[in-house]
Amino acid sequence: MHLLVSPEIQEKLWKFTTKTSYRSDYLLQPKELGKKIDLKKSFPEEIQNFVLELGSGWGEVAIELASNDRQTGYLLMEKKVNRIIHTEKQRKTLGLENIRYMTVNFQWFFDELLEKEIFDKIIINFPDPWPKKKHRKNRLMQSQMLEQIYDLLKPGGKLIFATDYGPYARKTISLFRKFPKFVWEEKEYEFERPGFPVSFFETEKRNEGRRIYYLNRTKVK
Numbered sequence: 001m002h003l004l005v006s007p008e009i010q011e012k013l014w015k016f017t018t019k020t021s022y023r024s025d026y027l028l029q030p031k032e033l034g035k036k037i038d039l040k041k042s043f044p045e046e047i048q049n050f051v052l053e054l055g056s057g058w059g060e061v062a063i064e065l066a067s068n069d070r071q072t073g074y075l076l077m078e079k080k081v082n083r084i085i086h087t088e089k090q091r092k093t094l095g096l097e098n099i100r101y102m103t104v105n106f107q108w109f110f111d112e113l114l115e116k117e118i119f120d121k122i123i124i125n126f127p128d129p130w131p132k133k134k135h136r137k138n139r140l141m142q143s144q145m146l147e148q149i150y151d152l153l154k155p156g157g158k159l160i161f162a163t164d165y166g167p168y169a170r171k172t173i174s175l176f177r178k179f180p181k182f183v184w185e186e187k188e189y190e191f192e193r194p195g196f197p198v199s200f201f202e203t204e205k206r207n208e209g210r211r212i213y214y215l216n217r218t219k220v221k
Ligand SMILES: C[S@@+](CC[C@H](N)C(=O)[O-])C[C@H]1O[C@@H](n2cnc3c(N)ncnc32)[C@H](O)[C@@H]1O
Pocket: 054, 055, 056, 057, 058, 061, 077, 078, 079, 080, 083, 104, 105, 106, 107, 108, 124, 125, 126, 127, 128, 199, 200, 201, 202
């Protein structure tokens, strides 16, 4: 749990998290707090590599990646159920068996639900920027979250991050500089990312002429 809340509040958040009217065989619904989801059992048997996308939005990025790489399991965490329903329609149309969803708010419950060192890659594509000073505490990229992401990645695993909000990019770069367990390989940050799927959100920002910052990091072994 990321927020320092009382056990009563935690219980309320948990009840809210486990109560959803959305049903799908592709939805991984946590049942017991403290019990981790068995990813290998949640995907077809032949799938042994996993990617997590935090805040998958309408799902375009994961859908494209998953259809080009059907041997990898993609777990999408997105709190807005209508966005998951939209993604599910695309998944079904393409017949992809390597996608699963969690409608969990990752700022309420996160690493307590997922096994350590299970993901090859974690994607954070355009997280909410929270530009107002008083809201900055809500940003996903905080040192505690970085520790949790680190724990979930396999040694050598990759963290893929993008934002169009300069102050958030700069803050994240400085966060990484203080976190030597993640290293950059070719460049500390880039303004292009050829070959990676482009979401509706990204297209919109590009069309507005916004500069986009791409940050990739590798978990040191
Ligand atoms: C700006 S959108 C970007 C969506 C997508 N990654 C893309 O590139 O288009 C951020 C997404 O993160 C989701 N999100 C934000 N905070 C979240 C949280 N705490 N838990 C789960 N999803 C969250 C939002 O609902 C939204 O769909």
